[in-house]
Amino acid sequence: MILSQLVISGVATGMLYALIALSMTVGYRATTVVNFGHGDIVMMGAYAMLFLAVGVGMPFPLALALAASGLFLFGFLMQRGLMAPIIAGPHLSLAIMALAVGYALRGVARIEWGNDILLLPRPYAQNAFLLGPVVITMDDLVITGSVLLLLLLLFVVFNVTRIGKVIQAVFQTQRGAQLVGINVPAFHCIMWGAGTTLGTAGGVLLALIVPLTPDMGVWTLVRGFAAMTLGGFGSLHGAVIGGVLLGLMEKLLGFYVSTVFIDISGYLITILVLLIRPQGLFGQHATLRV
Amino acid sequence: MAALLEVSDITVRFGGLTAVDRVSFGLEPGQICALIGPNGAGKTTLFNAIAGNAVIEGGRIVFRGSEIQGLTPHEISARGIRRTFQTGGLFGHLTALENVLVGLHTEIASDFFGLLLGSRRSHQAEVAATARARDLLALMDIAALADHPADALSGGQQRMVEIVRALATNPPLLLLDEPAVGLAPAARDKLTQIIRRLARETNLGILLIEHAIELVMDVSDRVIVLNDGKKVADAPPAAVRADKAVLEAYLGHA
Amino acid sequence: MQRSASDGAARAVVSRRVLWIVPILLLPLPLLLNPYQQYVINLVLVYVPVAIGFNVVVGNLGLLAFSNVAFFGIGAYTAGILMVRLGLPWWVAVPPAALMGAVAGCAASVPALRGVRLFYLAIMTLAFGELMRWVYIRWIPVTGGSFGMALPPPDLFGWSLDSEAGKFYVFLGLVLVAIIATDRILRSRFGRAFVAIKSDELAAAAMGVPTNRYITLGFAWGGAVVGVGGAMYAALIGHLSPPAFDLTELILEFAIIMVGGLGSLVGSVIGAVIITAAPEFFHELPGYQELLFGILIVLVILFLPRGLASLLARAHPLFRDRYDRG
Numbered sequence: 001m002i003l004s005q006l007v008i009s010g011v012a013t014g015m016l017y018a019l020i021a022l023s024m025t026v027g028y029r030a031t032t033v034v035n036f037g038h039g040d041i042v043m044m045g046a047y048a049m050l051f052l053a054v055g056v057g058m059p060f061p062l063a064l065a066l067a068a069s070g071l072f073l074f075g076f077l078m079q080r081g082l083m084a085p086i087i088a089g090p091h092l093s094l095a096i097m098a099l100a101v102g103y104a105l106r107g108v109a110r111i112e113w114g115n116d117i118l119l120l121p122r123p124y125a126q127n128a129f130l131l132g133p134v135v136i137t138m139d140d141l142v143i144t145g146s147v148l149l150l151l152l153l154l155f156v157v158f159n160v161t162r163i164g165k166v167i168q169a170v171f172q173t174q175r176g177a178q179l180v181g182i183n184v185p186a187f188h189c190i191m192w193g194a195g196t197t198l199g200t201a202g203g204v205l206l207a208l209i210v211p212l213t214p215d216m217g218v219w220t221l222v223r224g225f226a227a228m229t230l231g232g233f234g235s236l237h238g239a240v241i242g243g244v245l246l247g248l249m250e251k252l253l254g255f256y257v258s259t260v261f262i263d264i265s266g267y268l269i270t271i272l273v274l275l276i277r278p279q280g281l282f283g284q285h286a287t288l289r290v
Numbered sequence: 291m292a293a294l295l296e297v298s299d300i301t302v303r304f305g306g307l308t309a310v311d312r313v314s315f316g317l318e319p320g321q322i323c324a325l326i327g328p329n330g331a332g333k334t335t336l337f338n339a340i341a342g343n344a345v346i347e348g349g350r351i352v353f354r355g356s357e358i359q360g361l362t363p364h365e366i367s368a369r370g371i372r373r374t375f376q377t378g379g380l381f382g383h384l385t386a387l388e389n390v391l392v393g394l395h396t397e398i399a400s401d402f403f404g405l406l407l408g409s410r411r412s413h414q415a416e417v418a419a420t421a422r423a424r425d426l427l428a429l430m431d432i433a434a435l436a437d438h439p440a441d442a443l444s445g446g447q448q449r450m451v452e453i454v455r456a457l458a459t460n461p462p463l464l465l466l467d468e469p470a471v472g473l474a475p476a477a478r479d480k481l482t483q484i485i486r487r488l489a490r491e492t493n494l495g496i497l498l499i500e501h502a503i504e505l506v507m508d509v510s511d512r513v514i515v516l517n518d519g520k521k522v523a524d525a526p527p528a529a530v531r532a533d534k535a536v537l538e539a540y541l542g543h544a
Numbered sequence: 545m546q547r548s549a550s551d552g553a554a555r556a557v558v559s560r561r562v563l564w565i566v567p568i569l570l571l572p573l574p575l576l577l578n579p580y581q582q583y584v585i586n587l588v589l590v591y592v593p594v595a596i597g598f599n600v601v602v603g604n605l606g607l608l609a610f611s612n613v614a615f616f617g618i619g620a621y622t623a624g625i626l627m628v629r630l631g632l633p634w635w636v637a638v639p640p641a642a643l644m645g646a647v648a649g650c651a652a653s654v655p656a657l658r659g660v661r662l663f664y665l666a667i668m669t670l671a672f673g674e675l676m677r678w679v680y681i682r683w684i685p686v687t688g689g690s691f692g693m694a695l696p697p698p699d700l701f702g703w704s705l706d707s708e709a710g711k712f713y714v715f716l717g718l719v720l721v722a723i724i725a726t727d728r729i730l731r732s733r734f735g736r737a738f739v740a741i742k743s744d745e746l747a748a749a750a751m752g753v754p755t756n757r758y759i760t761l762g763f764a765w766g767g768a769v770v771g772v773g774g775a776m777y778a779a780l781i782g783h784l785s786p787p788a789f790d791l792t793e794l795i796l797e798f799a800i801i802m803v804g805g806l807g808s809l810v811g812s813v814i815g816a817v818i819i820t821a822a823p824e825f826f827h828e829l830p831g832y833q834e835l836l837f838g839i840l841i842v843l844v845i846l847f848l849p850r851g852l853a854s855l856l857a858r859a860h861p862l863f864r865d866r867y868d869r870g
Contacts, residue, residue: 034663082842091662092608092806093845096798100845103795104838110831214831218791222674225667233664264678270671274660341750363749373750381743383807384736391733392740396752398733402761405728416732455751 001133006251012140014247015147020202020220021227021239022154027075027195029171029234031188033083033094037102038199039221043214044105045071045200046207047113050120060123068200075196079189087188102217109214120207143205150201151240158236167191226266229273232283241281294319294463294495295340295371299349300359302332302339302519309335311519312349319462320493322485324506324527327516328540333499334376336516337465340497341373342366354462368396372456373465379452382441386432386451389440390423393455426454430484446477453484463495464488470502478505485509507531515539562862567720574709582708583780584824589715590776591820593722595800595812597645597770603807604730605762606742608662611652611669612797614676615767617789619645619774624695624784625686634698634705638718638775645771649763656763657756673794680786692785695778705779715776722769727809729765738762739807792834796823799837803844805853810863814852 024038035041048070052063078101086093127138158164170177170187178184206220227246231238246265253261261268273280295317302310310332317323325333338344340351342363351359358366367373372393381389391398398419404412427433432450435443440451449469456464466485470478482505488494500506506513506527513530515523517539523530530536574582598612619641626637655668680687687693697706705711729735737758740748749755778784796819804815819837826833844851856863 034667036666082846085846089849090606092602092606093849095608095663095666096802096841097845099795099798100838100841102838103792104835104842107831107834107836107838110834111829112831114831218674222671225671229667260682263682264675267671267675267678271655271668271675274664274668275655275658278660278664343746343750362754363746364752364754367750367752375744375747375750378744379747379750381740381747383739383743388736388739392736392748392751392753395733395737400732402729402734405732405734406725408728412732419733459752 002255004134006255007248008134008136008140010248010251011244012143012247013250014244015144016202016205016243017223017227017246018240018243019147019150019198019205020224021231021243022151022236023195023198023202024224025195025228025234025236025239026198027192028228029236030167030191030195031079031083031087033087033098035098035192035195036095036221037078037098037100037105037217038195038224039217039219040102040105040109041071041075041196041217042199042203042206042220043109043212043217044074044203045196046120046203046212046216047109047118048200049204050113050118050207050212053120054118064204067204068197071200072193072197074193076189076193078196079192080185083192084185084188106214106217113212114214118212120204120212122208139209142208146201146205150198154236222270223266226269228280229270230280232280235280235282238280238282293317293352294321294354295497296352297340297349298352300336300339300346300351301348302335302344303347308519309344310339313516313519313521314349315514315521315524317463317495317497319495320489321512322489322496322498322510323512323514324498324500324510325514325516326500326503326506327522331516331539332519333516334467335519337373337467337497337499340366341371341465370459370461371463371465372459372461374449374452374456374467374469376467376471380440380443380448380455382439385437385439386427386443386447387420387423387436389451390426390455390458391419393458394419394423397459423458426458427451430454445472446474446480449473449477449481457488457494460492461494463497466496466498466500468499468501470500470505478502481505482509560862567716570716574712579708582712584821586708586711586715586780587824588817588820589712589719590773590780591797591800591816592719592773592813593769593776594773594797595804595816596722596726596809597766597768597773598797599801599804599807599809599812600726600730600738600762600766600769601649603801603805603811604735604738604742605759606739606807607656607759607762608666609652609656609669609763610666610794611648611672612766612770613789613791613794614652614669614673615645615648615770616774616777616793616797617676617680618648618767619771620778620784620789621680621687621774622771623775623778624693627695627698627778628693629686633702634775634779635700637778638772641775641778642768642771645774646764646768648771649765649767650760652767653760653763656759670791670794673789674791677786677789680784680789687786688784690786692783695782695784697782698779711780715780718772718776722772723809723813726765726769730809734758734761742807795837795841796820799841801851802841803851805851808851808853808857810856811851811853814856818852 020042024035027035045067048067049063052058052066053060082097082101083094086097124138124142129136158168170182174184223246227243228239230245231242246269250262250265253265293316298314299312300310301312313336327333335344339346342361346359350357353369353371358369381392398415400412400415424433424436427436430450435447435451440448469481473481485496486509489496498510510527513525513527514521515530515536522535522539523533573585594616601607601609622641622644623637626632626640627634652669652672656665660668681690697704699705700714705714737748737753740753741755741758745755800815800819801812803819805811823833
């Protein structure tokens with residue numbers, strides 16, 4: 001009984017990790033640059049939502065749409081103005097650039113909202129259902145449902161639409177894409193923005209269940225990395241499966257072995273996977289050297 | 291004469307592709323041997339196998355009487371096989387002089403804790419090595435380049451510094467990977483002279499990958515032709531020029 | 545031509561001695577400053593070795609390692625634990641702090657030896673740093689957990705260092721040792737091998753440089769120097785707690801070496817001077833420091849990628865580091 005309860009809440013948490021890992025993967029696959037500021041962008045998405053829905057008092061769907069477009073623009077401009085000029089430079093500059101952008105965002109959040117503990121009011125009643133002996137909360141359902149819906153949407157976009165097929169093709173070979181006339185820098189900007197938009201969705205879902213703090217980005221980033229690493233860096237479905245597995249692992253190891261695993265599963269997975277099987281479960285890179 | 295290098299039945303595979311297929315040859319001291327063949331014939335892979343940069347599936351490589359297959363690149367280098375690279379082999383962040391000093395790395399007798407504690411012996415070793423590196427550059431008439439950052443040098447200058455660096459320890463065997471690429475005709479002539487002089491005067495064995503066919507015919511004592519990972523010819527330049535299999539190798543891929 | 549080049553080198557050696565004037569001029573500083581100002585100067589001195597060690601790994605060896613805060617924390621906690629749990633005097637705890645920093649450096653180099661590079665190495669070492677912070681929080685009997693650990697006043701050979709001035713002179717001595725020792729290494733075949741590995745690992749190995757051994761060596765030396773910085777931090781602050789070693793601290797340390805100049809000792813020192821003092825001005829304004837540092841790093845990467853040290857080097861050859869001309 002306890003086991004199925006743990007699995008349910010593990011999957012719900014894991015879905016959230018999956019979405020965050022997926023949002024990081026989209027930007028990474030397009031640019032091959034890891035966004036070390038992504039955790040703070042997720043944080044910013046959550047605060048933007050909170051500001052629009054509570055501060056301004058907009059209806060929930062409108063606030064969500066505005067927050068997502070705002071963060072898309074932010075991601076687009078970040079890639080365009082800050083990452084693109086140094087994209088051929090050392091990896092160090094790229095990593096620190098994104099880290100610094102995230103750091104500045106954290107400063108903005110602290111100046112604006114740092115003194116209060118803020119929770120996004122749920123736009124639904126906080127019910128729970130009994131499925132036999134297992135409790136399923138409305139939060140679990142909303143998170144799992146929203147992420148599944150987004151995944152379905154992405155699946156359709158990537159595999160059915162023309163644009164999706166073009167994106168997949170560019171993921172495969174950027175030089176080839178350039179040859180057939182695709183504007184690769186613009187593609188980078190759009191996909192980076194798509195990543196921050198998906199990250200915003202993750203931030204909003206996260207804001208439903210945990211109080212917001214300007215420092216939540218680190219927590220988010222580490223779990224996103226762990227899920228990506230476990231699934232195989234750069235693999236879209238790997239990110240999703242890695243996220244769900246990480247959520248399950250935290251809950252199961254946390255209950256049956258020791259509560260410390262709730263905190264450290266992410267770190268341990270990242271370190272062990274990169275040491276033992278760097279390509280993760282579904283990654284294509286057999287080696288990490290350039 | 292005892293062979294300097296004896297390669298027997300070397301095979302290197304990448305996944306399903308056999309990049310080097312049971313290749314055997316030997317090299318004498320003072321001999322210049324060119325490796326030619328179409329792109330993808332396995333020339334650079336063979337170099338990598340000798341230098342320890344590729345995993346060898348079968349065969350033996352004997353250098354000066356001892357087997358070296360399976361050793362790491364720095365161990366092979368320390369035994370006296372030095373190489374240059376097709377592109378970008380110099381350390382761009384260092385000066386020409388410092389590049390040569392890295393070439394001397396294994397011969398500088400300074401130790402870590404000696405340097406930390408300021409030992410005179412370690413300091414002297416560094417000073418002596420610096421003087422020697424300057425002399426080596428002067429021997430090739432490029433002393434003036436010593437304090438220039440390597441990535442500020444022209445292609446021809448970089449190639450000369452790379453050769454000085456590779457030869458800093460007086461190795462018995464030098465592997466040159468397309469040394470004439472990107473060189474102006476004058477620099478190419480100078481390179482030809484230097485290769486010849488080195489082999490004649492210092493008894494250096496040279497293994498050379500080169501696409502510039504005139505240079506190959508001009509400078510080498512022997513030419514080995516590779517095609518699809520296999521050795522298809524191994525003869526003096528004049529004989530290779532007339533060889534049918536060689537023509538096929540090139541025309542077949544043209 | 546050759547003659548003039550070596551003359552130039554000789555001149556550089558002579559004039560470098562001029563730099564000794566800097567620590568000598570600093571000697572009367574405690575007479576001029578109030579204790580708080582002296583504390584800020586001491587904090588700057590703490591961050592000089594922290595930056596130097598970091599810069600060896602990131603700037604000279606060229607590895608994208610985010611483990612520096614782990615070395616810093618391990619040095620600080622080693623000193624703190626030895627002082628509080630074993631009652632050792634501070635100066636006795638400094639060498640073990642350096643040693644543990646070096647051990648942590650060796651451990652952090654393991655993924656790099658297995659071929660993990662670039663972003664992957666960054667992510668892995670980031671996880672290592674966060675894991676260490678979790679250890680400080682959870683190993684309560686030893687580290688004091690989230691509440692941290694109050695330390696007794698530091699001393700040197702039984703001579704108490706509870707005044708800021710006393711700490712200043714001891715710190716100045718340690719900083720000079722760190723600078724001189726690191727300078728000697730970076731100017732030797734070891735330092736050249738580090739930069740060679742950064743430029744081209746394959747070519748370095750082809751020149752007989754055992755690259756893996758040197759990667760470990762660079763990490764170990766960096767870790768040891770940063771570990772000493774950690775012990776100095778413990779002596780200065782007198783209290784250790786986990787939040788001091790989080791990702792924010794990592795960004796502060798990155799700001800120091802990026803603004804100062806990657807791969808440059810001069811840069812490490814300038815960066816520590818400029819960046820370390822700044823947070824002291826932001827105590828009353830949470831958030832503004834993060835915002836301004838974030839923007840500062842962005843601007844440096846875009847417009848001054850070699851840091852302030854490159855400006856100084858252009859202004860006068862005295863400040864030209866010879867081990868990396870990037």
